[in-house]
Amino acid sequence: MTGAEFLAYTKKIFLRTDKDTEIYEATTDIVVDMSLRLLADVNMKVSSALSGISSVGDYELTLPDDFGHLLGDVLIRDTGSDDTYFPLKKITKEEYDRIYHENLSSTASNRNTGTPIHYGHFAGTIYVGPAVDATDYEFKINYTDDQVAAIVAGTDPVPFTDKYRRILRDGVLSLMYKHMENFGEATQFEGDYERGLAKIQANDDFNAQDDSPVQYSGV
Numbered sequence: 001m002t003g004a005e006f007l008a009y010t011k012k013i014f015l016r017t018d019k020d021t022e023i024y025e026a027t028t029d030i031v032v033d034m035s036l037r038l039l040a041d042v043n044m045k046v047s048s049a050l051s052g053i054s055s056v057g058d059y060e061l062t063l064p065d066d067f068g069h070l071l072g073d074v075l076i077r078d079t080g081s082d083d084t085y086f087p088l089k090k091i092t093k094e095e096y097d098r099i100y101h102e103n104l105s106s107t108a109s110n111r112n113t114g115t116p117i118h119y120g121h122f123a124g125t126i127y128v129g130p131a132v133d134a135t136d137y138e139f140k141i142n143y144t145d146d147q148v149a150a151i152v153a154g155t156d157p158v159p160f161t162d163k164y165r166r167i168l169r170d171g172v173l174s175l176m177y178k179h180m181e182n183f184g185e186a187t188q189f190e191g192d193y194e195r196g197l198a199k200i201q202a203n204d205d206f207n208a209q210d211d212s213p214v215q216y217s218g219v
Helices: 003-010 020-037 093-099 165-179 183-209
Strands: 044-046 060-062 069-078 118-122 125-129 137-144
Touching: 003 020, 003 165, 020 165, 020 183, 069 118, 093 118, 093 125, 125 137, 165 183
Parallel strands: none
Antiparallel strands: 044 137, 060 125, 069 137, 118 125
């Protein structure tokens, strides 16, 4: 659905004709909430090769500009030989600083180097360890893009409207009625919204745990 189509769909219940701007703003807010609470396919990405490592002894990787949350571990490949390795093992920044304390040296030649086996994620940076012993390594990640553009009439499509338009509308209506201080209606639609999200999450969890294909029931 486009933004205009979802607006019309919402106004089948919310009959005010002077609140279009507020409905679009509420839609943006609920899309953000659903994006953070659900691992939607539309938000999942595989990065291109991460930048930041260009010399022997380097160990910091730059995350994509649209990075939201890391899914799984850091992938590593040797572009020279095309050898692939097991994904790097995640450790805490505290563990990283203890194991790879020599990386604090400002002189790259003082750092122990090798094929990285660990990584730490801290303050918007990925730290690999040991520091690289060659510049042929390529690092990639799976991640979520949690950035959401403001929903407007021309938005096409509005996220989540292909499968979950009713749940999205319930969330929007809960915010709109709260804005209007109609707290009874707001509570009703908020409950419907939360129950809808819970059902999506239960379906996702069940599908992930089962070895055989599972067809989702409608929500």
